[in-house]
Amino acid sequence: MELREHAIDAARERELDARAVDRLVFFSDAVIAIIITLMVLEVRLPVLPEHVGEAEVLRAILALWPKYLAVVLSYLVIGLFWTLHHRRFNWVRRVDATLVWLNLLYLLAIACVPFATSLTAEHPGRTSTIVYAGVLGLATMISALLWRHVGRRPEIMASATASREMHLATLMSVASAGVFVVSIGVAFSSSNLAQYFWVLVFFANRAARYAYDWRHAGDRAAPDA
Amino acid sequence: MELREHAIDAARERELDARAVDRLVFFSDAVIAIIITLMVLEVRLPVLPEHVGEAEVLRAILALWPKYLAVVLSYLVIGLFWTLHHRRFNWVRRVDATLVWLNLLYLLAIACVPFATSLTAEHPGRTSTIVYAGVLGLATMISALLWRHVGRRPEIMASATASREMHLATLMSVASAGVFVVSIGVAFSSSNLAQYFWVLVFFANRAARYAYDWRHAGDRAAPDA
Amino acid sequence: MELREHAIDAARERELDARAVDRLVFFSDAVIAIIITLMVLEVRLPVLPEHVGEAEVLRAILALWPKYLAVVLSYLVIGLFWTLHHRRFNWVRRVDATLVWLNLLYLLAIACVPFATSLTAEHPGRTSTIVYAGVLGLATMISALLWRHVGRRPEIMASATASREMHLATLMSVASAGVFVVSIGVAFSSSNLAQYFWVLVFFANRAARYAYDWRHAGDRAAPDA
Amino acid sequence: MELREHAIDAARERELDARAVDRLVFFSDAVIAIIITLMVLEVRLPVLPEHVGEAEVLRAILALWPKYLAVVLSYLVIGLFWTLHHRRFNWVRRVDATLVWLNLLYLLAIACVPFATSLTAEHPGRTSTIVYAGVLGLATMISALLWRHVGRRPEIMASATASREMHLATLMSVASAGVFVVSIGVAFSSSNLAQYFWVLVFFANRAARYAYDWRHAGDRAAPDA
16 A cells, blocks of 8 residues: 555656656747747838838848848857757756756846847947857856756656766857857957857867767667757 | 667657657747737837827727738738648658758748738838748748658658648648749739739649649548648 | 558547647637736836936836726736636537637737727727727627537537537627627717626626526536636 | 446546646746746847947946846746746646636736836836835735635645645745735835845745744655756
């Protein structure tokens, strides 16, 4: 009797664990959906006189191009953050308070991307470049702390291979954060150069993944979504 | 032992696949819900003097009618896109990186509809007609790429009959994209004519579906939601 | 073999049906959550001079009271619509295209409530009263069409008793719509009277429910959430 | 036959109950995600002249610091409310009308936090301090009513131990509400002191939890997420 009750409790706890993970992921998805969508919806034509000519309208639309470019790039950046967040959360089986709060701070950093984007589009230059790099640097640093936290706690991971994946995620986040932090220094000599410098994030991540794959070549394949 | 572990891994992978599809659909639903709702909430009365008469208020409300019309039409257009997106995602069993990114680009295109709608309502004419046709043309083109991608990968489809459905979805998307692209040319002679031209999208889609149904008349019925 | 395949197809179809209902409800929930939240977030203090005194700030906050009142009332109205929508959708087992589109129109009508609310708060009078009654009248009329549609199609209802529930839902919606439509006429003599008239909606709904309960007193209890 | 039908009805009712709880939680999550995200997205640079110098941009960004501080603090406060709401809803097995409406009022109070936050950042002083304390006091009072309601109805709780958890939740909410209400009085002598006074909420909650844990030290551990 005592034993059976324990089994029921254990089953109920597993179910609550799974629901807690689902809800955290759902909440994160909702926040990112709002951020990404509002950033695009923000792109608006300035108020023009009512019966303005076609040429004026066309000029006003074309004048928005730095805004379009910045928004599309930030959309892709947040999209990338979202896919990584998703894929990695597949390895999480349970959430604890630290994970919830690191995730909330991560979402707070992502929620600052539209501010940095609009700053970059409206006032291109050193200040906006540093703010943009700072926001992404912060987001990737929190990401590193988050996956390091998960990777060190077997009780919240989905399987034995997860700790390696979490190790990789931490490495990739640290690599990205490093690029953004260094680019802040670069921005002091040239903000254009700092922006080109960000392309290194892709290579830093690729490098981390290849190094990881090469090291664990003999191991089983990891789920990927 | 080895075998059983494989079976558990396979079951876990199937579950992860199903969750990944659900999340992609959920994320898309959230983004489209935000777009559709904010577009309606945007319709606002201009600021009037505080103790203005009833006649003034009525006139201000009625002056918004081109805005209402444009928003209601765009609401129905996005609603149609949403139902098609939903119904077709029933055929997807697994997501890969290409599908995730094509879907993000699709949502980006849909997120531009409110911009085009507001432009059309405020500055009717050739430019706004071309922008509207361009946005819908882009959305349907990305849609075509998306379903073509799915239709060519048996490993991400839910069943054997799915490849035909995906083929149909691709055809319908291409047909719609074609109408929008041609209407851009039409807009150079008359923007009114171009807007009437869009009605052809309905017929092009119907035609594609009838042709498809006629061709596969002997096959089993397909789920539909 | 043929038979088993049919069984699998039937199971898959049932699963797709359930998912389609869940998604429609989820989408509606998301749209209503956005409407209800943004309506509250819209209540903002007008821009005051930076170093204004405490008395000024307090006066500006208190001056917003018609806005607060209107928003809280509309919040409760939409909240009521949401709970009814939810409870009734428990009786739906499958969705068809008509249901999807009636639901989209229903959401469109609800999305107009914040517009009517802000109009009522800023320009109280006959016009705003008629607009508010018109929006709620429209929402309840679409609701009546929606539940009438469901109630007439046994294949999309969850159980045999559902048709009675749907009949009740239709009656209640028609009763509410009737009150709102009549109140538009009342508004022409007095907008205050028209607003008091809305209280009848509660009684009309209660009356419909009591009449229904009395008629079906011998039947089994209905689920309620 | 009669019996089996009853069993099916009971199973269906349990399923509907679980879905109703899930939807209420989902709806609350969506509303809180919108509130928390829009509050952050609201932080915007004032419109500056187009070709303004780097120093001007930097000064404008730094001038926003009281806004940043207020938003980050409110983000953490709402985050805390959200985690508590979540954890406690694990103990709810069924929803009734009172729970739905108390939850809607709770969300309404939370939706007022951004208003209070922006007021505090823009017009620091007695009035804004009282408004902020009032909003949080209202939210915690509604929370107390909500958990007291659940704790008194065994038929809507998930397990026998839940009533104790609900008792604890009620106590913690009352303790927090008490601190906020008293701080309104403190604000009349000094608004700074009132804000420091809020720190007591943490200690009041800790104290309630420790007292509870000490009293129920011998009982079984409770799930926590």
